[in-house]
Amino acid sequence: MTAVVVGFTMIAVVLVDDVGSGIVEKWPVVVEMVGGDGGGVGGWMVTVQATDQVVEAVELFKKLVKEKICEPNQVMYGTVVNGLCKAGHTSKALELLRFMEASSCKPNVYQYNTIIDSLCKDKMVDHALEIFAKMVEKGVVADVITYNSLIRGLCNFGQDCSKCGKRNLAMDLFDELCLKGLKPNVRTYTVMISVYCQEGLFGIAKEFVRKREENGYLPNSVTYNVIVQEFLKQNEFQEANIFLEEMIDRGFFPDATTFSLLLHLTPSIRQDSPMQTIVQKLVNL
Structure with a gap:
């Protein structure tokens, strides 16, 4: 590992040695001490680079933690999890989440949300619901982002899913979201309008649009097109x-x-x- 000190920022670049004799050209993990003075003050940040070496990056990151080369915080973990999900490596992000759950730095709603959203986008909504249930069981409070991701994921099955029960679950989650005093975003409102219509609940769909207006959420082009369709x-x-x-x-x-x-x-x-x-x-x- 090499370290370079520039002013108050220490950058530690971790290089992978595949064969024990040479160093690869790409840097899979970069760990940065932001705002520190070289004496441990400040916060660690980490970014995942070279997505073709994700496995090495994750293993190396875990090694850094196990050997106490650096003490990761929520930001550091969150950055790695987010980078893995964006690169299409949700399974590796989930592996890191499990590692985090067993460590002293427990995952917060941000890390859970990132993985739940990624699973929903991959149409693995059942798995996302399992993560959601375990998150709640561990005492992590779901926020509006959690519900938005799950509701959109449950409704992303097309007309052929009218009997699968996922739309009903989406409506239950939406009710739960509102009961908790959380405010859904425009995309979730639009998805729910579509769900109510597909379930034949046109009166509720219309009432939904009007209530949104009363609350200051005027329908946009997407909302109008969805309900007209x-x-x-x-x-x-x-x-x-x-x-x-x-x-x-x-x-x-x-x-x-x-x-x-x-x-x-x-x-x-x-x-x-x-x-x-x-x-x-x-x-x-």
Whole structure:
């Protein structure tokens, strides 16, 4: 290991020796003492580089901890976990989380959130739910980011998942989120509107949009397109027309998916329907 002191910053660059005789050119782990004076004051930071050497980086990082070459903190662990997940190595990040759970520096909600979100994006939502349950069991309090990731992950299964129960679980988690006084973000609101429509709960979906407005969350282009699409798919043309008109009045326009649905369903819409006029206007834009 080599160390260079520059002012109040000590940078320790760890190099991997694959064969015991030479040093590889890439640096998989960089450990940095920020704001320190060389005497242990300050915080450690670590970044994962050279993603083709992730296994070596993780093992080397654990070796640094076991041999007490450096004492990692939440920031250091969080940076490594985040870097591994972004590089597509969620399993290695999970391995590091387990290592962290057994150490004196226990994981906080940030590390759990990073892995839960990564698992959900990999469509491994069942595994994410297991991590969530264990996190709560260990006394780590879930925040709005935890719920947002799980809800989106549960709803990311398409129309063929109407009987799998995941949408119902998403609705339960959303209710739990609200009961805890947490505020979902725009993406989660939009996902839930889609879920309610797909479950045939159109009244709740409409009420949901209106309540959002009352709370200062005006629908954006994505929200309008989602709700119009869902109403169209269920042949709820009157409701789709209400939101379509409102959408256009507020300066938003149908995206490619909404426009394609409108054109496809136009023959099914009565000629005297206001939606026919709207479709014609859009075609002539």
